[in-house]
Amino acid sequence: MxxxxxxxxxxxxxxxxxxxxxxxxxxxxxxxxxxxxxxxxxxxxxxxxxxxxxxxxxxxxxxxxxxxxxxxxxxxxxxxxxxxxxxxxxxxxxxxxxNNNYERETYYVYLDEFDDYDGDEERDDKTIYCRNRWRTKGGEQRPLWCDQPAGCFKRGLFPASLLRPG
Structure with a gap:
């Protein structure tokens, strides 16, 4: 049924x-x-x-x-x-x-009013922002700012995983 x-x-x-x-x-x-x-x-x-x-x-x-x-x-x-x-x-x-478990990308909610960074591409008209990720030969995931709350917040980005129920 x-x-x-x-x-x-x-x-x-x-x-x-x-x-x-x-x-x-x-x-x-x-x-x-x-x-x-x-x-x-x-x-x-x-x-x-x-x-x-x-x-x-x-x-x-x-x-x-x-x-x-x-x-x-x-x-x-x-x-x-x-x-x-x-x-x-x-x-x-x-x-x-x-659950933020895509290997090569991380998704964020973008809030323009918190964006205080001029070094990235424009994110205007994007409420959901996807950032490509890669690993160095040593296994470190880049860009590093993606895993640093201050780096995300400066760009007006909040991990979409914060929307997770519970």
């Missing part, structure tokens, strides 16, 4: 992924969204707009499909209650941004 889950709140989705009670049927493709689509989704989140229709399948006592966890979600071994049939790209992007 399919259920339209469009009225769930972001914190409900977040909790389901965190608890491991919602998983993907194995036939679902892996994450595929680029940074522009992810930033657009997060703009929708901070604007408190609907994220779009999501479809889940209630599992009941036994999973009908072999399943897997969303990318980077904890493997809890909890009883699966639902399979995510539609909305995987949105839910995965939201999960990863709120």
């Amino acid at each position: 399919s259920v339209n889950a469009r009225d769930r709140k972001l914190e409900d989705w977040y909790h389901e992924v965190s608890a491991g009670t919602i998983k993907l049927p194995r036939f679902q493709r892996h994450e595929a969204w680029d940074r522009n689509r992810i930033a657009s989704l997060m703009q929708t989140v901070i604007s408190n707009l609907p994220l779009g229709i999501t479809l889940v399948l209630n599992v009941g006592d036994e999973e009908q499909f072999i399943s897997r966890y969303l990318a980077t979600a904890p493997e809890t071994n909890a009883q699966v209650r639902e399979h995510l049939l539609d909305g995987q790209q949105r839910l995965t992007a939201m999960w990863r941004v709120l």
Whole structure:
């Protein structure tokens, strides 16, 4: 039996992924969204707009499909209650941004009134800002300011992970 889950709140989705009670049927493709689509989704989140229709399948006592966890979600071994049939790209992007666990990018909320830095590219008209990251040969993640609250604040940037429920 399919259920339209469009009225769930972001914190409900977040909790389901965190608890491991919602998983993907194995036939679902892996994450595929680029940074522009992810930033657009997060703009929708901070604007408190609907994220779009999501479809889940209630599992009941036994999973009908072999399943897997969303990318980077904890493997809890909890009883699966639902399979995510539609909305995987949105839910995965939201999960990863709120946990700041993309390897090559970090997402921020940009507030122009706090921007006091002239050394970066313009961020006008961007509420969600994505910064590319890279590692040095020694394993250090760059740019360094991305992990320093004072460096972020000077640029008017606040880690999107601060929006994480709970």
